[in-house]
Amino acid sequence: MPDNLLHELAxxxxxxxxxxxxxxxxxxxxACSSRFILQGHLCPRCSTYHSKEVPFCGHCGTPLTxxxxxxxxxxxxxxxxxxxxxxxxxIFDLLSRHAAQDRQRWLDERxxxxxxxxxxxxxxxxxxxAEFQAIExxxxxxxxxxxxxxxxxDQLLLVLAVALLVILAAAILITTIxx
Numbered sequence: 732m733p734d735n736l737l738h739e740l741a742x743x744x745x746x747x748x749x750x751x752x753x754x755x756x757x758x759x760x761x762a763c764s765s766r767f768i769l770q771g772h773l774c775p776r777c778s779t780y781h782s783k784e785v786p787f788c789g790h791c792g793t794p795l796t797x798x799x800x801x802x803x804x805x806x807x808x809x810x811x812x813x814x815x816x817x818x819x820x821x822i823f824d825l826l827s828r829h830a831a832q833d834r835q836r837w838l839d840e841r842x843x844x845x846x847x848x849x850x851x852x853x854x855x856x857x858x859x860x861a862e863f864q865a866i867e868x869x870x871x872x873x874x875x876x877x878x879x880x881x882x883x884x885d886q887l888l889l890v891l892a893v894a895l896l897v898i899l900a901a902a903i904l905i906t907t908i909x910x
Contacts, residue, residue: 772807 747762
């Protein structure tokens, strides 16, 4: 096991093993009652010892740093007060900020989803409008063709009517002259 992932430590005075679980930065040997301050950090969840500052526990993955809400300094997760400004590192404040960030992230995702849906609906609406305009243009072209055909029929009927009138007038004229 690497030297930064320890669960047990030897007392520097009597060399008795000290289980790190349940201890903070201040360690007391059960055998000789010696007290000393741990140079590294313990994971607040699984008590794994970390000799170097790392963002997450190498054993359980728990975040090992917390940011001070007042000054923005990164602190060890087990610290009760900020090392820079002394502000209390309230776990409820941390949870509240985390929940607010989650809520904001959720809202941002929903807004983006809504924007995406609106864009898709707008695109679909534009496509439908283009389809309707194409259908209307085709309908107008058919109507123009029908009007042109009707105009030709009307002209033909007019020519026939004039021809019939001319024939009728000629027939009347022939009967009146001849008779």
